[in-house]
Amino acid sequence: NAGVTQTPKFQVLKTGQSMTLQCAQDMNHNSMYWYRQDPGMGLRLIYYSASEGTTDKGEVPNGYNVSRLNKREFSLRLESAAPSQTSVYFCASSEGRWGTEAFFGQGTRLTVV
Amino acid sequence: GDSVTQMEGPVTLSEEAFLTINCTYTATGYPSLFWYVQYPGEGLQLLLKATKADDKGSNKGFEATYRKETTSFHLEKGSVQVSDSAVYFCALTIHFGNEKLTFGTGTRLTIIP
Numbered sequence: 209n210a211g212v213t214q215t216p217k218f219q220v221l222k223t224g225q226s227m228t229l230q231c232a233q234d235m236n237h238n239s240m241y242w243y244r245q246d247p248g249m250g251l252r253l254i255y256y257s258a259s260e261g262t263t264d265k266g267e268v269p270n271g272y273n274v275s276r277l278n279k280r281e282f283s284l285r286l287e288s289a290a291p292s293q294t295s296v297y298f299c300a301s302s303e304g305r306w307g308t309e310a311f312f313g314q315g316t317r318l319t320v321v
Numbered sequence: 322g323d324s325v326t327q328m329e330g331p332v333t334l335s336e337e338a339f340l341t342i343n344c345t346y347t348a349t350g351y352p353s354l355f356w357y358v359q360y361p362g363e364g365l366q367l368l369l370k371a372t373k374a375d376d377k378g379s380n381k382g383f384e385a386t387y388r389k390e391t392t393s394f395h396l397e398k399g400s401v402q403v404s405d406s407a408v409y410f411c412a413l414t415i416h417f418g419n420e421k422l423t424f425g426t427g428t429r430l431t432i433i434p
Contacts, residue, residue: 307414
């Protein structure tokens with residue numbers, strides 16, 4: 209059971225470099241999310257996609273872009289990485305119906321130096 | 322806006338002790354409430370949930386009751402084990418059709434033998 213798969217698991221970037229975090233789910237879920245996890249801050253929503261073809265900003269969208277490529281895939285792009293974007297990034301998906309749970313990937317640990 | 326306030330950590334207990342982790346919320350609508358658990362090096366996974374007032378969610382010996390009158394969803398376990406050591410997150414969703422989760426800051430629990 210693959211569930212939610214994120215790549216890469218670890219990444220080190222230099223300030224100003226760009227990269228794309230990939231996420232795919234095999235549960236036929238409508239909704240997908242990108243969160244970042246920082247010590248003492250819990251998880252904060254960056255962007256979400258309620259359905260294929262739609263994306264919306266979350267709590268901390270600045271410095272990021274997203275693409276909902278199809279129902280399975282939801283990528284997160286950092287155009288010009290900054291040290292403040294050092295974090296652990298989690299992708300999640302859910303059916304998008306009231307009361308349903310979200311399923312999370314294993315996370316990507318990103319360090320920007 | 323919507324928010325979740327969790328008991329400050331870290332929490333350290335001896336094996337077989339009683340556990341309570343407090344969680345209170347504010348919500349703009351009628352929330353569903355969740356507890357997620359994150360084991361070291363892993364993503365989050367659902368521990369339990371409750372979708373309406375007075376519902377009790379339970380799993381693996383953990384319980385939490387949805388208390389609308391006190392806007393709380395406290396996590397309890399009668400006898401903790403070393404394997405319960407993890408970070409616990411309280412979260413809510415409001416039904417706006419996208420089910421994005423709002424998380425608390427997390428509580429790190431360590432159980433010592």
